[in-house]
Amino acid sequence: MLDPSRIRNPVLEQEDNLRDPAVLPVDGGYHVFYTRYSNRAWVAKENWSVASVFTRDFVTFENDRDVSPKGYASPGDPIRWHGRIVLPFQVYPIPPARLCYSESRGGSNWSQPIFFMPEANELSWNTRGRAIDPTFVVDGDALHCYFVGSCDTEGQTADQLAHANLLGHAITTDPALKSWRILSKDAPLIGRSKSAPDGVENVAVFRTGDLWTMIYSEGLANQRLAYARSRDLHDWQLEGPIDIPVQPWMSAKHGAPFIWREGDGFWMMLMGEDDAGRTTLGFLSSNDGLQWQAMPVR
Numbered sequence: 001m002l003d004p005s006r007i008r009n010p011v012l013e014q015e016d017n018l019r020d021p022a023v024l025p026v027d028g029g030y031h032v033f034y035t036r037y038s039n040r041a042w043v044a045k046e047n048w049s050v051a052s053v054f055t056r057d058f059v060t061f062e063n064d065r066d067v068s069p070k071g072y073a074s075p076g077d078p079i080r081w082h083g084r085i086v087l088p089f090q091v092y093p094i095p096p097a098r099l100c101y102s103e104s105r106g107g108s109n110w111s112q113p114i115f116f117m118p119e120a121n122e123l124s125w126n127t128r129g130r131a132i133d134p135t136f137v138v139d140g141d142a143l144h145c146y147f148v149g150s151c152d153t154e155g156q157t158a159d160q161l162a163h164a165n166l167l168g169h170a171i172t173t174d175p176a177l178k179s180w181r182i183l184s185k186d187a188p189l190i191g192r193s194k195s196a197p198d199g200v201e202n203v204a205v206f207r208t209g210d211l212w213t214m215i216y217s218e219g220l221a222n223q224r225l226a227y228a229r230s231r232d233l234h235d236w237q238l239e240g241p242i243d244i245p246v247q248p249w250m251s252a253k254h255g256a257p258f259i260w261r262e263g264d265g266f267w268m269m270l271m272g273e274d275d276a277g278r279t280t281l282g283f284l285s286s287n288d289g290l291q292w293q294a295m296p297v298r
Contacts, residue, residue, distance in 0.1 A: 006057060010298075011283045013281070022034070023267075032052065033050060033075040040277075051066050052067045074202075081136075086103055100113040100115045132150075139233055153192075167188055167189045269281055269282070283295045
């Protein structure tokens with residue numbers, strides 16, 4: 001069991017900017033996956049990769065390395081599916097952004113990227129023709145994939161972007177992950193709103209009692225967390241924002257949560273951006289998955 005009294009925020013920081021955390025608990029510790037973004041040149045392929053580091057306690061970390069080639073980003077939930085571990089992510093930043101995954105037997109060594117669900121790039125509401133931020137959720141014999149597409153926007157204010165991110169939903173029972181049924185074919189599952197005219201991204205889905213809870217990044221320019229609830233992973237009721245205490249490492253904005261249950265409670269790794277534009281990863285805890293407490297700052 002983790003000892004929260006030893007954990008301090010931000011739990012993981014480097015010279016590189018760290019984004020999009022995901023966690024795979026294994027015997028003896030945790031593989032932490034994240035996007036490594038280097039050199040602050042957003043459009044350069046060589047500045048992006050999916051990376052991994054191992055920790056036993058979220059205090060010390062070892063074996064930090066890239067697990068993807070350059071030009072990939074945004075690891076989602078690593079899940080166990082038909083005898084192997086599958087880690088979804090995306091091509092980035094060279095367009096078109098496409099969904100892919102890698103496979104592993106134990107969580108340490110990963111295959112080359114395997115592309116899946118190319119039809120996500122061709123949806124009518126995904127007018128920018130890109131698919132990013134895949135999240136996998138296993139429910140019995142079915143595997144759900146929540147993903148993000150983008151549309152152009154008009155009339156955005158100066159501090160907002162010229163596009164909005166919209167959430168899609170697909171499902172499969174195919175062990176090989178080749179055949180998918182897109183459930184959000186005609187309209188996104190979650191789109192633009194008055195509170196987030198530039199949309200949503202980076203969802204985390206987990207079980208809370210007899211309901212599923214989705215916590216996601218609401219907004220892009222002024223990003224924060226919001227949540228929704230569902231009984232079946234198909235129909236979602238939007239519930240509004242989640243307030244968490246703001247600390248210096250996340251003073252500008254925060255998002256891209258990853259959440260897992262351990263023991264009687266829940267843990268969250270979260271991306272934070274400070275006032276200088278630096279992104280690091282922090283740690284929060286919760287008894288119910290909705291009320292969150294941040295670990296103390298170093």
